[in-house]
Amino acid sequence: MQLPVHLTGPSLLPASTSAFLPGRDAAAARHVELEQVRAGDVGSIHSWELVTAVDGPGTRLTVFLAGCGLRCQYCHNPDTWMKRNGTLMTVDELMARVLRYKPVFAATGGGVTLSGGEPMMQSGFVRRIFRACKENGVHTTLDTCGFLGARATDDILDDLDLCLLDVKSGIPETYQLVTTRELQPTLDFGRRLSARGIRTWIRFVLVPGLTDAVDNVDAVADFALEIKNVVERVEVLPFHQMGRDKWHELGLEYQLEDTPPPSLDLLARVRAQFWIRGLTVY
Numbered sequence: 084m085q086l087p088v089h090l091t092g093p094s095l096l097p098a099s100t101s102a103f104l105p106g107r108d109a110a111a112a113r114h115v116e117l118e119q120v121r122a123g124d125v126g127s128i129h130s131w132e133l134v135t136a137v138d139g140p141g142t143r144l145t146v147f148l149a150g151c152g153l154r155c156q157y158c159h160n161p162d163t164w165m166k167r168n169g170t171l172m173t174v175d176e177l178m179a180r181v182l183r184y185k186p187v188f189a190a191t192g193g194g195v196t197l198s199g200g201e202p203m204m205q206s207g208f209v210r211r212i213f214r215a216c217k218e219n220g221v222h223t224t225l226d227t228c229g230f231l232g233a234r235a236t237d238d239i240l241d242d243l244d245l246c247l248l249d250v251k252s253g254i255p256e257t258y259q260l261v262t263t264r265e266l267q268p269t270l271d272f273g274r275r276l277s278a279r280g281i282r283t284w285i286r287f288v289l290v291p292g293l294t295d296a297v298d299n300v301d302a303v304a305d306f307a308l309e310i311k312n313v314v315e316r317v318e319v320l321p322f323h324q325m326g327r328d329k330w331h332e333l334g335l336e337y338q339l340e341d342t343p344p345p346s347l348d349l350l351a352r353v354r355a356q357f358w359i360r361g362l363t364v365y
């Protein structure tokens with residue numbers, strides 16, 4: 084959800100039909116489309132990438148779903164925030180593209196990663212895509228901040244092979260400052276993954292002056308330790324400025340203008356806070 088910076092410009096997907104209809108007809112068609120999105124029949128998709136060695140094992144088709152309810156200060160892709168700005172696509176259309184890559188997934192141990200934005204904004208669509216993937220023998224990964232983890236039905240978790248859980252801070256006040264939202268739903272979702280034995284990679288974005296306090300990192304590391312039965316690795320992701328231009332283009336106030344990437348010493352200190360607890364850290 085956070086790295087890399089997603090593709091910009093037009094999606095590679097077919098345009099929404101309502102774009103070609105004038106006036107009231109277009110509004111009515113758009114209403115029908117949004118109802119379909121709500122029902123999970125159709126997804127609102129920002130973009131996608133074919134990636135290797137990120138977003139899960141092997142070569143993966145990472146699909147970035149549009150929409151997010153958080154407002155992270157360090158978000159690299161604020162252009163994914165609005166669900167209405169995505170391009171609409173049916174489950175069958177997306178699966179046709181997924182299945183084209185099935186030989187690549189099989190050869191590399193890869194699969195499909197649903198990311199965002201926050202994919203659980205479209206939990207019905209996630210459920211259908213994951214079900215279709217499992218019916219076709221395709222590995223599934225969910226890249227989520229966990230804030231909407233309550234929307235992850237047992238059906239979704241039954242079809243989930245790997246979760247990339249973004250834990251944006253370990254102290255509630257810092258989490259609120261970073262994201263504008265509450266930490267607790269993420270912790271609840273992580274504990275649910277643990278109880279169900281779902282493989283999990285924890286991701287933590289290290290931002291100097293924002294998320295780097297020793298006690299904040301300790302709190303994330305303690306949580307990772309608590310659900311260690313499913314945590315295969317912790318990825319400490321260094322903050323970078325590659326998303327700054329998007330904030331400017333969207334006319335948004337960017338609060339990290341002068342924030343540098345973490346130094347090597349800081350990265351080493353933070354990684355050691357996980358490592359010392361016996362966690363595998365990258």
Ligand code: SF4
Binds near residue numbers: 157161
């Ligand atoms: S969870 Fe945060 S970083 Fe991820 S898309 Fe939403 S605002 Fe951006």
